[in-house]
Amino acid sequence: MKILICISKTPDTTSRIAFKDGNTKFEENGVQWIINPYDEWYALVRAIELKEKDPSTVLHLVTVGAADCEPVIRKALALGGDEAYRVNTQSDDSFYIATQIFEVAKQGNYDLIFTGKETIDYNGSSIGGMVAEMLSMPYISLATKFDLNGSTAVVAREIEGGEEVCEVALPVVVSCQKGVAEQRIPNMRGIMSARTKPLKVVEPAAAEALTNITSYELPPVKAGVKLVGADNVAELVRLLHEEAKAI
Amino acid sequence: MSVLIFIDQAEGHVKKASLEALTYGGDLAKQTGTTAEAMVFGTVAEDLTALGRYGISKVHHVSSAALDHFDAQVFANVIAKVVEETKATVVVFSHNQTGKAVAPGVAAAVKAGIVTGAVALPDISNGFVVKKSVFSGKAFANVNISSEIKIISLNPNSYKTVAGKGMAEVIELNVPVPESKIKITAVSKVSGEVPLTEADIVVSGGRGLKGPENWGILEDLAHTLHAATACSRPVADSHWRPHHEHVGQTGVQVAPNLYIALGISGAIQHLAGVNRSKTIVVINKDPEAPFFKAADYGIVGDVFEVVPKLTEEIKKMQAAS
Numbered sequence: 001m002k003i004l005i006c007i008s009k010t011p012d013t014t015s016r017i018a019f020k021d022g023n024t025k026f027e028e029n030g031v032q033w034i035i036n037p038y039d040e041w042y043a044l045v046r047a048i049e050l051k052e053k054d055p056s057t058v059l060h061l062v063t064v065g066a067a068d069c070e071p072v073i074r075k076a077l078a079l080g081g082d083e084a085y086r087v088n089t090q091s092d093d094s095f096y097i098a099t100q101i102f103e104v105a106k107q108g109n110y111d112l113i114f115t116g117k118e119t120i121d122y123n124g125s126s127i128g129g130m131v132a133e134m135l136s137m138p139y140i141s142l143a144t145k146f147d148l149n150g151s152t153a154v155v156a157r158e159i160e161g162g163e164e165v166c167e168v169a170l171p172v173v174v175s176c177q178k179g180v181a182e183q184r185i186p187n188m189r190g191i192m193s194a195r196t197k198p199l200k201v202v203e204p205a206a207a208e209a210l211t212n213i214t215s216y217e218l219p220p221v222k223a224g225v226k227l228v229g230a231d232n233v234a235e236l237v238r239l240l241h242e243e244a245k246a247i
Numbered sequence: 248m249s250v251l252i253f254i255d256q257a258e259g260h261v262k263k264a265s266l267e268a269l270t271y272g273g274d275l276a277k278q279t280g281t282t283a284e285a286m287v288f289g290t291v292a293e294d295l296t297a298l299g300r301y302g303i304s305k306v307h308h309v310s311s312a313a314l315d316h317f318d319a320q321v322f323a324n325v326i327a328k329v330v331e332e333t334k335a336t337v338v339v340f341s342h343n344q345t346g347k348a349v350a351p352g353v354a355a356a357v358k359a360g361i362v363t364g365a366v367a368l369p370d371i372s373n374g375f376v377v378k379k380s381v382f383s384g385k386a387f388a389n390v391n392i393s394s395e396i397k398i399i400s401l402n403p404n405s406y407k408t409v410a411g412k413g414m415a416e417v418i419e420l421n422v423p424v425p426e427s428k429i430k431i432t433a434v435s436k437v438s439g440e441v442p443l444t445e446a447d448i449v450v451s452g453g454r455g456l457k458g459p460e461n462w463g464i465l466e467d468l469a470h471t472l473h474a475a476t477a478c479s480r481p482v483a484d485s486h487w488r489p490h491h492e493h494v495g496q497t498g499v500q501v502a503p504n505l506y507i508a509l510g511i512s513g514a515i516q517h518l519a520g521v522n523r524s525k526t527i528v529v530i531n532k533d534p535e536a537p538f539f540k541a542a543d544y545g546i547v548g549d550v551f552e553v554v555p556k557l558t559e560e561i562k563k564m565q566a567a568s
């Protein structure tokens with residue numbers, strides 16, 4: 001069994017979101033970078049669990065990004081990846097990034113490709129679906145449970161207003177979210193061994209970016225809270241009904 | 248140029264998120280001086296001509312029963328064929344569970360630039376710039392799409408549905424449907440409840456409710472308001488509530504008209520998932536709770552006392568109006 005896990009770096013969830021250069025660039029100053037939580041907690045950890053059940057499983061990681069992604073990818077190796085690929089290019093266009101992952105994926109003959117359901121910065125939720133289409137593989141999005149039964153994947157996925165369970169023969173691309181696994185912390189042995197695990201840098205394939213970010217905006221600031229006394233709940237109802245017209 | 252909107256339907260009925268996408272697509276067509284058409288797959292129980300009320304002229308229907316079950320790969324394949332057939336240059340989806348599953352595949356198939364989580368019509372004064380939600384609701388990005396075919400996936404609850412007059416022409420399309428490799432073995436719907444991402448009002452509970460046995464007061468309030476229920480992450484992690492109710496940066500992102508937070512502190516990761524809500528009400532016994540800074544209305548008080556009173560007062564107001 002060979003599994004490819006797509007890893008992205010994202011700002012820590014507590015990062016202050018600010019922009020520079022006339023609101024055209026994200027202010028990275030003072031930002032802590034982490035593995036995108038959906039990639040780490042769910043996709044990667046589930047893959048590690050599958051390897052623990054079947055030690056012959058091989059876990060490859062792929063990230064598309066510049067050299068500043070390496071600490072994050074080393075952390076993913078420390079958690080339990082076997083080797084990693086970094087495609088040496090930077091982009092925020094999902095078609096371009098998916099094309100790079102596709103190039104890595106088609107050479108590796110993977111049985112299973114995991115992504116997180118989205119990154120918490122760009123919130124694209126596009127990479128898995130695109131890579132699947134490029135590889136002509138089925139795609140299961142928003143998985144909440146993942147199991148293997150021989151060479152069949154048994155997956156629960158979120159659908160509008162509920163959940164569905166489905167089965168599909170490998171290979172398949174799956175986007176993972178809460179429920180698939182539980183967060184883990186890397187141990188010392190993992191951290192030590194990660195240093196010597198292969199991290200291969202590959203140059204990008206020729207591809208076009210089909211979108212580009214022209215600027216950013218912050219949401220308008222709230223006017224401030226109107227407090228109502230706990231003994232005056234009727235007033236809150238009146239405000240919600242008459243002023244906010246929300247009920 | 249023409250606009251093509253994907254209509255998501257379940258058990259034969261068109262969903263609210265799709266009506267938003269239809270209205271958006273109809274308005275986009277007006278803005279660009281072109282026509283809007285829709286596509287819908289599988290067995291449909293509704294009168295499709297009525298979708299003309301949302302500003303579209305044609306509905307392309309691929310009726311194959313094989314499309315009654317959703318499979319992202321199959322749907323992407325069929326949609327790509329309809330895009331080709333109709334020569335559409337903008338394809339609109341709702342960024343709901345179905346849209347998230349299928350829109351990227353279509354983008355890859357027809358080599359389209361895609362913007363997911365769009366919150367407004369594109370600005371076409373200089374390119375084709377779509378505003379989308381980023382950093383889990385903490386900011387917006389304006390994204391230019393430069394490819395010939397463009398795909399927009401619209402965030403639910405960010406575009407108002409407007410039904411006017413008009414009838415759409417229904418065209419039965421005969422498109423070959425590839426065989427699905429996926430076998431669906433079970434479907435469980437949360438029946439009777441309002442789906443979280445589509446809800447106008449969301450009532451959400453945090454650790455301040457102390458335990459799952461106390462959710463009755465929250466459910467009564469939600470029931471009175473026809474609201475969906477949600478919770479903070481630790482509540483879902485402790486299995487007090489199901490995972491699909493977890494809102495925030497690492498859970499569901501919602502943008503209802505009204506979000507009522509009960510016993511939730513308002514951590515930055517929680518706010519990220521709810522701060523696109525139009526009106527936020529916070530009830531928390533700690534006046535220093537960070538949530539008050541993001542709220543429009545608040546009560547500093549004990550949820551166990553305040554919430555039942557709130558439900559009562561709302562019932563009174565509903566009876567009077």
Ligand SMILES: Cc1cc2nc3c(=O)[nH]c(=O)nc-3n(C[C@H](O)[C@H](O)[C@H](O)COP(=O)(O)OP(=O)(O)OC[C@H]3O[C@@H](n4cnc5c(N)ncnc54)[C@H](O)[C@@H]3O)c2cc1C
Binds near residue numbers: 452453498520551
């Ligand atoms: C990487 C990362 C991602 C995260 N993602 C999310 C996410 O997506 N969503 C999310 O919610 N959290 C997320 N968190 C967790 C987040 O940081 C907070 O820990 C969490 O939101 C707190 O939940 P809470 O408000 O229910 O609990 P607490 O912070 O414990 O707050 C409970 C509140 O209830 C109040 N209270 C207590 N008793 C009463 C009473 N009787 N009446 C009224 N008020 C009362 C208290 O004053 C307090 O403000 C994330 C954390 C990390 C590190």
